[in-house]
Amino acid sequence: MTLIRFPSDIKPMFSGHETFPLRQLWLRKAFCEIERYGKQAAPKGVFSNEDAIERFGVGKNMVSSIRHWALACDVIRESKDIDGFEPGNIGSLLFGEQACDPYLERDATIWLVHWLLAGRAKRSATWYVVFNYVQSQSFQSKDIVSLISEYATANKSVRSDTTLTRDVEVCLRCYTSVALKSATEDSAEPLLSDLGLLSSGGNNTYHFHRGPQYSLPDGVFAFALLDFWKRWEQVTGTSQSTLSFNMIAHEYGSPGRVFKLDEDSVSDRLSKIADITRNFLEWTDSSGVRQVSRVGKGTMDEAINRTLRGAYVK
Numbered sequence: 001m002t003l004i005r006f007p008s009d010i011k012p013m014f015s016g017h018e019t020f021p022l023r024q025l026w027l028r029k030a031f032c033e034i035e036r037y038g039k040q041a042a043p044k045g046v047f048s049n050e051d052a053i054e055r056f057g058v059g060k061n062m063v064s065s066i067r068h069w070a071l072a073c074d075v076i077r078e079s080k081d082i083d084g085f086e087p088g089n090i091g092s093l094l095f096g097e098q099a100c101d102p103y104l105e106r107d108a109t110i111w112l113v114h115w116l117l118a119g120r121a122k123r124s125a126t127w128y129v130v131f132n133y134v135q136s137q138s139f140q141s142k143d144i145v146s147l148i149s150e151y152a153t154a155n156k157s158v159r160s161d162t163t164l165t166r167d168v169e170v171c172l173r174c175y176t177s178v179a180l181k182s183a184t185e186d187s188a189e190p191l192l193s194d195l196g197l198l199s200s201g202g203n204n205t206y207h208f209h210r211g212p213q214y215s216l217p218d219g220v221f222a223f224a225l226l227d228f229w230k231r232w233e234q235v236t237g238t239s240q241s242t243l244s245f246n247m248i249a250h251e252y253g254s255p256g257r258v259f260k261l262d263e264d265s266v267s268d269r270l271s272k273i274a275d276i277t278r279n280f281l282e283w284t285d286s287s288g289v290r291q292v293s294r295v296g297k298g299t300m301d302e303a304i305n306r307t308l309r310g311a312y313v314k
Contacts, residue, residue: 004133004151007235007253012125014148014159014167016068018061021174022113022191024104029056030070031091041079041086072123073116090116093309100312104191107215108311111259114192115224117174119258120231126164126171131197131260132252134208141204144168176200197260212265219311221269222276224255225292226304233300245270245290277307 006012033055034042046052047067056063070076075091078084087096094101094109101109121128129151130144145164152159174190175198195215199207229243231253249256249266256266270283273292280296280303296303 002133002135003154004129004147005252006121006125006128007231009231009235010121010125010128012151012157013123014125014164016064016072016123017167017170018065018068019166019170020062020065021170022069024191026066027070027073027075027091027104027113028095028102030066031075031087031095034076034085034087034091035095041082041084043082043084046085068123073113074120074122089305100309106312108217108220110192110195111213111216111220112223112308112311114195114197115220115227115255115258117192119224119228119253119255121253124171126167128253130168130171132257137210138201138205138207141165141168141172141206144171172198172200172206176206208260210260210262212268213259213261216259216261217311218269218272218276219307219313221255221259222273222281223304223308223311224258225273225281226277226300226307228254229294230300230304240294242291242293245285245292248292276310277303278310280307 033046036042047063052063053060056066058066067076070088070091071078073090074088075094076085077088079086090112094104100106104110104113116122117124118127118131126144126148129148133147134144145161145168148164148168149159149161151157152164174192175195177190177193195213196209197213199209201207225243225248228248228251229240232243232247232251233239245267248254248270249261249263251257255261256263261269267285267290270292271285273281273283278296280294280298282293282295284291284293294300
């Protein structure tokens with residue numbers, strides 16, 4: 001495996017979830033608690049005050065976990081004005097006044113959450129590693145721990161193997177269903193398990209499922225492409241009017257890698273990219289040139305927001 005390199009806007013975190021995988025209604029719970037403060041930022045104590053356990057209906061550690069996941073998915077964000085929280089862009093999209101999916105029932109949302117964790121990876125570095133740096137079809141959890149340990153050593157970042165092991169376990173549990181006979185309260189409702197990206201073969205062995213990913217909406221793929229493009233420009237400090245097929249399909253942090261799409265599936269989705277983005281992007285596949293060009297008017301942020309909301313239009 002290649003030595004890990006995170007984009008410069010990622011400050012690697014390998015904890016915060018209190019060993020609980022993300023559950024179905026946690027993101028909504030976090031948003032609703034913040035939203036009830038209206039235009040005023042919610043105080044920091046919304047997740048730490050003594051009454052938080054009663055308000056959220058879960059134990060103290062789970063409240064901390066809910067906070068972590070909501071921040072990781074941009075459902076809420078830390079306020080710049082005061083030491084507190086405010087709704088994030090994704091939270092407003094899903095749960096706000098024009099809520100697109102208030103109970104997280106649509107495929108678009110589940111794939112979106114996967115992208116936020118494994119693509120953006122603001123607070124989920126292990127997710128980025130698993131879906132971008134593991135090259136083999138099958139792997140063991142200890143392989144991921146070793147890979148991250150090498151990164152930590154190379155960057156003089158102290159991380160105990162116990163912490164890394166727990167983080168890897170939580171990541172993998174997010175994507176794999178638990179057999180009914182062995183299910184517990186701690187393993188209930190893994191939000192991302194229905195994606196079918198990973199399966200467990202026992203003995204801590206896991207298998208990727210690459211392919212067309214039929215349940216992935218074209219709108220979410222297009223959003224991820226634009227989001228990846230924007231990050232690439234920010235990290236490199238350059239403005240690019242085109243993006244090559246190889247970058248989209250194979251670059252670290254790209255939609256092709258994060259969604260585990262094969263090349264034919266990436267090409268098929270790119271052939272529809274003009275319609276999906278309302279002609280903001282254009283696909284070229286001729287004379288040996290395979291690339292996406294930015295040809296539409298408006299800003300990248302406008303195209304990103306428009307494309308993502310369009311993914312929820314029936």
